Structure formats: C-alpha cells, structure tokens
Amino acid sequence: MSDHEFTRALGYANAALDLLKKSGIPPYPQFYELLYTYATGVNPSLNHRINALFSSGDSPTTSLAETLYNEFLKSDVNDRMSTVSERMQARIEAVHSAIDQAMTTANAYSGSLQSAQGDLERDISPEALKALATRLLAETRRMQDTNRSLEQKLEASREDIAALQRDLDDVRRESLLDPLTKIANRKSFDEGLRTAIAEARQTGNSLCLILVDIDHFKSFNDTYGHQTGDQVLRLVAMTIKSNIKGRDLAARYGGEEFVAILPNTDINGASIVAENVRQAIHGKELLKRSTNEKLGRITASFGIACFHPADTAGSLIERADRCLYAAKHAGRNRVVTEDNLAEITEQTRAGVTAA
Template identity: 75%
Template sequence: MLGYANAAFDMLKRSEIPPYPPFYELLYTYATGINPSLNNRINAIFRSGIPPSADLAETLYNEFLKSDLNERMSSVSARMHARISAVNEAIDGAMVTASAYSGALQAASDDLEEDLEPQAMRTLSLRLLAETHRMQETNRQLEVKLEASREDIAALQRDLDDVRRESMLDPLTKIANRKSFDEGLADAIDDARRSGEPLCLILLDIDLFKSFNDTYGHQTGDQVLRLVAMTLKSNIKGKDLAARYGGEEFVAILPSTDLRGALIVAENVRKAIQAKELLKRSTNERLGRISASFGVAQYRPAEAAATLIERADRCLYAAKHAGRNRVVAESELVEIEEVPAKDISMV
C-alpha cells in the first residue's frame, strides 16, 4: 500500500505533471496494476519517449478512470434545475392572476358602494364570475404542474440516490470502495467515541497476488478479487462494512466488536478463502488455492483514523513476514516483528 503511494509520488516528481488528486489517482492505479488497459497504454507511452504532461495525464484520466457518474449527476442537476424553473414560472403566473383577481375584487367593491342599476349590477356580476373562472383555471393548472413536479422530483431523488450508491461501490468487486470506507470509518469512530463501544479494523492482502496475475492473467486475477470480496462480505454482518482498500487489499470495519471477536472474524475469513479451489472458467483448468494475510487492530480512544489504519497495516505486514496466510493482531505485533523479515516484494 505504502509502496504504491510512494511509486505514484515518485512518478509525479520525475514528470512535469502537477500533483493534482486526479493525476495522483491515475499514477497510483498504474502502480497497483489493477487496470491492465491503463498500464498497457502508459507503458507504450514510456516506450515511445513521449514526455509526460498535464494534458496527457488528463486525457488518460478521462479515458480510463473518469466515471460516467459525473455526467449522470450533471444530467440530474440539469433536470432538477429545469423542473424548479417550471415550478417557479407556474407560481409566478398564478401570482399575476391572483393579483389581477384581487384588483378586480377591489374594483367591484368600490362599484358596489354606489347605487347600481340592475343592468350594471348584472354586468359587474358577469365580470366577477369570469375573473373567478380564470382564477380557478389558473389554480387548476398550477396544481397539475405541481403534481407533475412532485413526481418528477421524486424520480430525480431516486436517480440521485442511485448515483450516490454507485459512487460508493468498487466497480470490479461491487463492495464498498475506498471513499465509502473512509466515510464509514469516520462514522464508526464517532459512534465509538460517543458510546464507548469497542471498534476493530481488519486489513487483509491476498498473498502472492502479483505472481498469480503474471501467471494466469488479469482477467483471472479479477475473478480472484471478486471471490475474496464476496467471501469477506459474507462473513461479516450487521453494521460491519467490507470494502476494497486498493489493489489486492481489502478492509472490514467491525463496530461493537472487541479484538477477540475481530480475530475470530478474520480467522473465519482466512479459512473460507483458503478453502476455495480456483477454476479457470474458460478452460476448466484447476488453479489451486489462494490465501490471504490479515492484520487486526482495535480503536483506541481519541486516536485518528489514520493511526488505526497504520496499526492494522503493521499487523498485516507482520503476518507477511511470518510466512503469510495467517492473522496477526496488535496484541502479538511485537512478538511477530522480532522474526527476521523475509522478501515480500511479491506479497
């Protein structure tokens, strides 16, 4: 995780690309290798000798990473604006008609203060009746437009909810994405601070995933990512949140769960992942089994989210150093870190 971030920053420093968030996201994605099409394009650019630039980075970002969610959000916003404008026009028209009707009533009141001949009284009555009918028709049209607007706005609200839900999901694994995780962890920490209930974090990384990808291809690797995501999600419950943290790393937020309970959850997930035998769908080739390493940490009062994540990350890499396919909690972190570090470049 830190290696990917450092690689992205190094590429930004070496190039003429400004360190804007979209460009960092672009190079971070390249560093993780989770988007083969993007990596192939960037590798081809490197081989061609084309100097990197902000314009080139923006082109690549728009092609490979920019979601259509922004366009859909803009469309919903435009429709909402048009509907609100229509409602305002209808209300303005009704107010003009109401003002005219009020004026007609005032004029009729003035006329009635005088002695009117029967014919003049009849004319006045007809005029008031016509004004009343016009006011009634205007109100009827306003009601129709408001009802239509109510239905349209309800539909627009559903569209906005759909867009928001999609923006919070990882497009490959269909579980929560990094943005959703960040918000979920912040909310969980706030709840833990208020209630005093425990809160734990599980961070897991698929063992030797890069080697697996290189051997069997990215499409098969994507299937593994989906499998791990669904396995993680199916082994948590309630207010727990499973998310893809980045690349082959996943995370689970466990509110109202202490370290002992979180260790049980992590161990169940580890066993479930290891128990699944992989089969390449296109050839029915048996690919063996995969495993994952886990780090588990419990929230400490008043600490920042980044500190909790860092501790879970240290536990995860301690599990890697200790031989992979195991769960390490912060309670055993010192003991594990004393084991001589192994080469985990292909974690």
C-alpha cells in the same frame, strides 16, 4: 502512514513515473494520476484498456493519454451530480415561475373582486349588474383554469423531483462503491471509519479494524491475466462481505488490499471473523472460466487492531497495517492481532515461520 503503506505507495509512484518516461508522455498531473491509477489496479476498466494497448504494440501518445484521462478519471460521478443538480434547479425555477403566474392571476382576481364590491355598494342598473356578473364569472373561470394548471405543474414537478432525488441517491451510492468488487470503496471506508471512531469514543464500545492482503497477488495476476485477477478480487470481496454482519463495513482499500470495520466487536471477535474469512478464501479452488483450467488456491494475510481512546483513524490503520506486515513476514496466510504481534515478530526474527 505506516512504513509498509509508504513503501507500497512509493512503488506505485515509481511505476507511474517509469511508464511516463518510457512512453514519452509529459509528467503533467493528470497523466501521472492516470498511470498511478493504472499501477494500483483499482480501476479494472482502465487497466484492461491500457493492457490491450500494450498488447497490440501501439505507442502511447499524449493525445491518447488525454483521451484515457477524460474517459476514466475525470469525475464521472461529479459530472452526473452536476447534471442532476442542474435539472433540479431547472425544475425548481419552473415551479417558482408557475407559482408567480398563479399569484399574478390571483392578485388580478382579487382586484376585480374589490372593484366589483365598490360597484355593488352603489346603485347600478340591471344591465350593469348583469355585465358585472358576466365579467366576474369569466375571471372566476380564468382563476380556476390557472389553479388547475398550477396543480398539474406542481404534480409533474413533484414526480420529477422525486425521480431526481432517486438519481441523486443512485449517484451517491455509486460514488461509495468500488466498481469491480461492488463493495465499499476507499472514500466510503474513510467516512465509515470516522463515524465508527466517533461513536466508539462516545459510547466506549469496542471497535476493531481488519486489514486483508491477498498473498502473491501480483505474481498470480501476471501468470493468469488480469481478468482472472479481477475474478480473485471479486471472490475475496464477497467472502469478506458474507462473513460480516449488521453495521460492519467491508471495503476495498486499494489494489489487492481490503478492510473491514467491526463496531461493537472486541479483538477476540475480530480474530474469529478474520479466521473464518481466511479459511473460506483458502478453501475455494479457482477455476479459469474460459478454459476450466484449475488454478489452485489463493491465500490472504490479516492484520487486526482495536480502537484505543487516543486513536485517530491514521493511528488505528497504522497499527493494523503493522500486524498485516508481520503476518506477511511470518509466512502469509495467517491472522496477526495486536495481542500476538510481539510474539509473531519475535518468532519471525528467530527464523521460526509456519509453512
């Protein structure tokens, strides 16, 4: 973890503890997680609910905190996954039961045939032969009915299992998406980066990482409100996503930070992508939907690092974060790569920053 990332995380932690203290809510792990998540702003629905409570003047209580935790942070995805798994298990058990029933009937039918074979090998009267044929016919029809019932149950199970598989796929996709911006979330990014690093190490192909931070976002959010802030986050997310292609991955890293993984891309190619995104963000004038008020333009800062054979995910992120930190200190609204990090840092120390 870089110094910049550590400082940011520590700020979220201190904000969460301050809110716990002011509200008189005990600092149990679940309540700390609740207010830490609120401080990061990664769950817009939670933030909207808590902001509404603060605006109404209601005093937070332990009971209310428990309610909010259960509603927003208890793993809804895990609950849904568990529900689908239980349905899948029930359906599998139903299939096994149907098969067992069919096997029992088939074994009984096989026994009847063997018994009939023994009877036929002896001399039997026409009346006994007729009775035997009638019995075998009835058992054959019962076997046919059992087979039809099994086929119907298997077909219904096949359809149910296919639907359950779709539900599982949906749950997995949702677990990898940021609910606000609809691009990949931090979990998806972590998985994607591990995969990209493993592939780059195996093939020797280039791999670059871009970190993006919206400039002065907290001030903008406080001035124009969280709904407008959410609009900005969605705008930046879609701008990044629309400027990457193929196997590239855009993700929300946390709060107002985003990240892009660019396999098979060198530092120059990554710089072009970042510059295109930077210009596209700066080129959009914001409009407050409720009032049509023009809010001006936003900018973002970018840090880029390229994978080296000795890198881990952590070391690659840390270098990109150092570049992002340098871009912030050099005046924001710029792209800093590993290649020009030393130059930008020296200019900043010398007091030479771009407007």
